[in-house]
Amino acid sequence: MAKISIENLRHSYLPFPNPDRDEDYVLKKLSIDWADGGAYALLGPSGCGKTTLLNLISGLLVPTEGKILFDARDVSRASPEQRNIAQVFQFPVIYDTMTVYDNLAFPLRNRGVAESVIDPRVKEIAGMLDLTSTLQKRASGLTADGKQKISLGRGLVRSDVAAIMFDEPLTVIDPHLKWQLRSKLKELHQRTRRTMIYVTHDQTEALTFADQVVVMNNGEIVQIGTPIELFEKPKHTFVGHFIGSPGMNVLPCEVKGGKASFAGQTIASENAANFKGQSQKLEIGVRPEFVSFAKTGIPADVVKVADAGRFRIVETRAAGSSIKLLLPEDQVVPTGKVNLAFDKAHTQIYADGWII
Amino acid sequence: MSSKTQNNKAWWLVAPVFIMVAFNALVPLMTVVNYSVQETFGDNVFTWAGVHWFQDVLHSERFHSALLRQLLFSGIVLAIEIPLGLGVALTMPRKGPWVSVCLVLMSLPLLIPWNVVGSMWNIMALPDIGLLAKVINGLGIDYNYTRQPVAAWFTIVLMDVWHWTSLVALLCYAGLVSIPDAYYQAAKVDGAKTWAVFRFIQLPKLKHVLTIAVLLRFMDSFMIYTEVSVLTGGGPGSATTFLSIDLVKIALGQFDLGPAAAMSLIYFMIILFLSWLFYTLMMKNEDA
Known part of the structure; x- marks a missing residue:
């Protein structure tokens, strides 16, 4: 659990970007403050830099400039493991050869947690995600939404994660299950009160999930606000077009x-x-x-x-x-x-x- | 009630394929079957021999030892080439200019004809002029593959590893680059160490590719002929006389067509059975 602050973050995929050329950067000087336990969404069209920002926060990328703070700790250069974050990806990532149970236990086992602690924890999370009946099945046999639930479960199973990141997690889910999974997410957030950051280009997903939405375009933050603020008072015509x-x-x-x-x-x-x-x-x-x-x-x-x-x-x-x-x-x-x-x-x- | 119109004209379209297959597979195979159950003294005169040749071959000491040598060779070659190829693939760069350099270098051995490979290693390993032989002897190790069975085996295995590890490596590399980044990222997030990444992501994702690699390398090494024939000719003595070399000796050296035909069929059945066995074992848990 942590408060996340981003200070003057800039990122370029080029090896030697020219600091004076804004085009070299996919993210242009961002600053955001996120309170502990909130549900946030990063919303923007494809290619606006939202996934880059997410990967910078989770530690899969190292920022070119600027700082990322978890509470007061500077984690800009720390690994995802040191940051202790969880991430759910666009395509469900599961460990094919393992059972659902082993998949859920994997992050804990990697951290050397005792089996006696793992077992109740895995069962609790499986219960939350309605995976109990499939625990002993091979994970590769599940449907896309089941697999995505496992990815999510691997994030929830660690009781001390700083934040859970979602990178367009509903992309491959069937429309009628999207709605279910979305309400499940919302429910889980209310139950666990983990900081959750959700990247999407779908306004419905962002607006239903988040307490606060960050709208991005061209590597810049256009507006940060509640869904109602974004709707009633768009700060920029882009937000007006994009939302609604x-x-x-x-x-x-x-x-x-x-x-x-x-x-x-x-x-x-x-x-x-x-x-x-x-x-x-x-x-x-x-x-x-x-x-x-x-x-x-x-x-x-x-x-x-x-x-x-x-x-x-x-x-x-x-x-x-x-x-x-x-x-x-x-x-x-x-x-x-x-x-x-x-x-x-x-x-x-x-x-x-x-x-x- | 509706009855389907039967139109069998399409068979005519398949006929060319049947004829092709007949000529390049069925006819030669049946010729071999024909020889395997008969005795001939030339002039196209055949007498029925039944399963005589098969019994002969199956009870022959010579066949047993050739088969054993063949199995041992394939075993050694697989045990070295599969892990080595996988290891090489894991260390190959994923992007950047070195990718193409690596790929070209790795492909080179695969492009050299079998008999040239045999000649190359023959010249390399010749005790009096070969570079390899000079180096090994210079290290104080007595090495002469034309006289020592162990040295001959060492040279043949080394040659095969040199020639074919690239194939395994390239197959594995293709498999590795097709694993989406998200798997590695998820593993990082889940705190997986290098070994866990290999064990739970890379290895399972490479399963199909590895099955193909094992099958290809097994079949090829089990049928190896040209390189060994050029390098050692099956010697010293019969130390490197594998099934294929023995078969040629019987068929073309001694002109014992009956036993050779019987042996061919047994050889074929062994390859078929072992390939099936490998495939079945490696695909056992494929109940997704």
């Missing part, structure tokens, strides 16, 4: 005298008054959830309607920009010319991508 389905509407706008306008209409927003500078790319961000049809407002044309179960996604076009909104399924979809209104409390202004 469909993503946030981003519209070009002008801001004059603390008032934003789009397509000649003044748009009430939550933060336009904060704007001071000039000559920046200004945009309005509003989620489809906070756009509605109105009697007056922004004139638009309905372009497309897609059924998404309880909601319909209506795509409209106004002044050359596309604006999507969600309509409950019991409401009639208007056709042709419509007027749109934005919810002021959830309409934000972004300058060069960042919230002002």
Whole structure:
């Protein structure tokens, strides 16, 4: 159990990166503080550096610059074993020739723990993961989700692990089992209160699992926040796009005298008054959830309607920009010319991508 | 009720293969069977001999000792080449410019024709001019493979190890590089030491490759002929007369076609049986 701090972490896969060239680095100066016992997610598109960050924290990689602290101990150069972390990989890693029992006991046996201690521990973990009935079976005979549970079990079996890392652990799991395994993870976190760090590119996984989500893009942290913060107040238009389905509407706008306008209409927003500078790319961000049809407002044309179960996604076009909104399924979809209104409390202004 | 249309025209398409197989396997094999149960004095005159030749061969002291030598040779060769090849594969680099250098160097012995290998080692080991012989004798060890059975065995085994360890190493290397990184990472996280990584990850993952390596090396070494024939010709005395060499002596030296045919079939059956045995033993726990 440990609090994890990352200080000015930078990483490059090149043998001699040029410190002045940002392109040489897959991770660009990151700092994060994670409290002990939390559930955290690293969320970002493929290639954003999230797995690299995870492997740096677990000790499978050594950072080019910066520090990783577990509690106050600098572990930047320590091995995974010294850091005492556990990791579950994208593809289930099991020891084929061993039984499920031996797989679970393996990390303890490697550390010279007595069999009398191992036995109850393995049985307890197997119970938590519903693996008790398969304990004496060969691990290679299990299905993908069973194997992934073993990987997870090998992490949980050590009572003193500093943190458990997950590197997209549900990639190879069947959709109907994904949900089960995800709730199992959540339940295990609540039971064991281990620090868990979960890497994924799937927003549903990140948002359901984590208390706090770190959104990454291009080797940088874009926003750290609770799922609600990320949804309601994205700090960057990237977060707005990446989280939510469909993503946030981003519209070009002008801001004059603390008032934003789009397509000649003044748009009430939550933060336009904060704007001071000039000559920046200004945009309005509003989620489809906070756009509605109105009697007056922004004139638009309905372009497309897609059924998404309880909601319909209506795509409209106004002044050359596309604006999507969600309509409950019991409401009639208007056709042709419509007027749109934005919810002021959830309409934000972004300058060069960042919230002002 | 629906009855399937029977259309047997496809057999015609398979016919060429049947004819090929017949000519390169069945016909020669049946010829051998034919010889093994008959007696002939030439002029295409055959008399029925039944299982006489088989009994002869199976009771012959000469066959027993050749078979024993053959088994011993294969045993020694496997015992050296499999662990050595595996060891070499484990130490080979996984990435970087040295990979191709290693691969090319390792492949070289495999590209040399058998009789050339025999000649090379013959010249190397000749007591009066050979480099190997000079060095060994220079160390104060009396070495003359043309006169000492032990020296002859040593030379043949050394030659085979030189020629074929690469094959085992390359097979194992291919198996090793196909193990995903995550296994090694998981092992690190689980605190596994080098030995545990080898025992629980590398060895199990190499099982199939090793089975193939053992089978290939067993069959090849059990049938070895050319290299030994060039190097020692089966001598000194009959110290290195393996089954294949003995077979050629009987068939082409003494022209005893009946016993030679019977011996061929017995030889074939032994290889078949032992290969099956190896395969079955190594695949025993394959109930995934």
